[in-house]
Amino acid sequence: RFNFILLRENVGKRKAQIAAIRQSSGDLVLNVDSDSTLAPDAVTKLALKMQDPGIGAAMGQLTASNRNDTWLTQLIDMEYWLACNEERAAQARFGAVMCCCGPCAMYRRSALLLLLDQYESQFFRGKPSDFGEDRHLTILMLKAGFRTEYVPDAMVATVVPDRMGPYLRQQLRWARSTFRDTLLALRLLPGLDRFITLDVVGQNLGPLLLAVAVLSGVGQVALTTTVPWWTIIMIASMTMIRCSVAALRARQLRFLAFSLHTPINLFLLLPL
Template sequence: SDPRLSFILLASNVGKRKAQIAAIRSSSGDLVLNVDSDTILAADVVTKLVLKMHDPAIGAAMGQLIASNRNQTWLTRLIDMEYWLACNEERAAQARFGAVMCCCGPCAMYRRSALTMLLDQYEAQFFRGKPSDFGEDRHLTILMLKAGFRTEYVPDAIAATVVPHSLRPYLRQQLRWARSTFRDTFLAWRLLPELDGYLTLDVIGQNLGPLLLAISSLAALAQLLIDGSIPWWTGLTIAAMTMVRCSVAALRARELRFIGFSLHTPINIFLLLPLKA
């Protein structure tokens, strides 16, 4: 056995949060790396995250996520592009202000001294009167920001993680993440004025965007049912906005495959939005 490694055996499956807390309390280093069991790190990930964490003002940093099973199905290809967009548009923009709003669990490094300050709050989170068992990554990141630490994104620290290959588990995952996003948005609301104004707009956009898309879709459906007329303008507007976003992503990533991410729009409208509602 490697003396550098120690294993913690818990009496039962207590969930991710309590397992994390047990590991953090047993740790002794300056930095703590969180990696999911289905994640494979590039050889230089730890080095690149440690270099970013040299600044003591940084409480957490995450790497870029890709799908390790990208070529398995059409859905895994879409999710891989979705991850690229989430990392290299959303997180990258937030990182310019030192406030990534969610350091994702598959690959995130934390400052241990900051974690020890926050563990009691992290452990004591309740949702609807019960201990919370979802949204750990976002909640811990928000706690870091509330404590005054910066949170960062390191795009060249690559971590490959397994993503859902069929719709049912994907929809369950998205519902769980949506609940976490909406819940912790309220937690972060008082924090936002202390951060850059862009971040306030970003958070509002993340929450209002799906709502406006849902309203547009319902209005189009009502027009079809009541008047019997096809809502061309609504459809064309959504299609145009989709193609603009996908084209920009294809240009930035220099990969034409991102044009195919337009297929995610009907999934969003007809499956994700009704599920989240």
């Protein structure tokens, strides 16, 4: 049975979520994006995971429903696989997935009701926040003492950008959310496993170190007119090792092509 909630105006995702949660009555709340397509058993598998009362949220595995449209959508589909089956899967081993992604995440309603005021009142640069809802809500769950989990066999497909401009804007929003909510997460880290601390530090420090490496290479070219071969070799080697491991784990050679993401990261994402 479905109840449709009609709001007087477009108030954004966060306020729409809050309105729905406050009018809900079940034990669990499922959040999906408008372009998400869930596997028939995805809800069941998430609900089974949520039987543990210590779990506040759980997310499924994301794929790109339009994967075959362009080379970029194929690249993003691989990026999602890596984010889910490396990053989230590793975090879930310690009960602290740091972002239960918006396309498909299930929450414990009793926990949500305790957090709604904090969730609704988040500000960024003096204005109500209108991005990064999934990450912020996940951090609030962890802050409240709940575990957050990843369910790899709860499959969901979502539409991803098929052009570079929208993709870069999406990545910029996500990066801002990551850096902003990391400040909130810092207070949680002493109570979490040390791996989570290492992971959070790596996610935030890694791009900065990569930017320093690129800038030093550019500086070397400009000042000495020599090519920074060691920097190039190290970045290329790390890229191929990661792609090879992913191809081996997924048993799909297509992941070797994920190396194309490195120049996008270096020359388009980092400058943002």
